[in-house]
Amino acid sequence: MTTKPQQQQTGTATQQRVVLVTGSFTYGVPYGDRRHYDFVMHLPTMGDNIDALEAYPDGSPARIDLAMFASCMVRLGDIPSDDISFELLTEMDPTDVDVIYAAMSEAKKKLRPRNESSEPTENSSSSSESTASQKTASVA
Numbered sequence: 212m213t214t215k216p217q218q219q220q221t222g223t224a225t226q227q228r229v230v231l232v233t234g235s236f237t238y239g240v241p242y243g244d245r246r247h248y249d250f251v252m253h254l255p256t257m258g259d260n261i262d263a264l265e266a267y268p269d270g271s272p273a274r275i276d277l278a279m280f281a282s283c284m285v286r287l288g289d290i291p292s293d294d295i296s297f298e299l300l301t302e303m304d305p306t307d308v309d310v311i312y313a314a315m316s317e318a319k320k321k322l323r324p325r326n327e328s329s330e331p332t333e334n335s336s337s338s339s340e341s342t343a344s345q346k347t348a349s350v351a
Contacts, residue, residue: 229254231252233250233251234249234311236304236310237306238304238307239307240288240290240303246288247290249287250284251285252280252314253283254318255279255315259279259283263282273308276308277303277308284300
């Protein structure tokens with residue numbers, strides 16, 4: 212799974228960064244006479260979420276997520292982009308939805324400022340009890 216920032220023109224002078232997420236499904240999506248495994252999608256935005264909620268106002272969280280993923284899918288194997296839909300993704304194995312969540316999680320890490328590393332530093336206390344109290348204090 213890799214992420215690749217890409218510039219996209221939106222209007223005459225405004226540019227927006229789009230993060231593309233790539234991955235491979237474990238079981239693939241059936242289409243035609245075979246299964247398709249490799250996918251490229253852009254990270255969902257609040258706009259994608261709202262669109263999915265409006266399309267399925269009484270939908271379950273799984274239905275909303277799947278609708279959102281379908282709208283964000285740029286490529287899925289050799290399937291024509293016009294054929295990538297909510298209905299097509301309902302044929303996925305539930306395990307493959309976890310692949311999407313994992314790919315999105317990795318992509319989101321690349322959006323964080325570099326100085327907010329979750330890696331321990333040399334100045335960190337080696338006591339896990341001290342670290343736990345520091346985390347609790349910073350959350351409160």
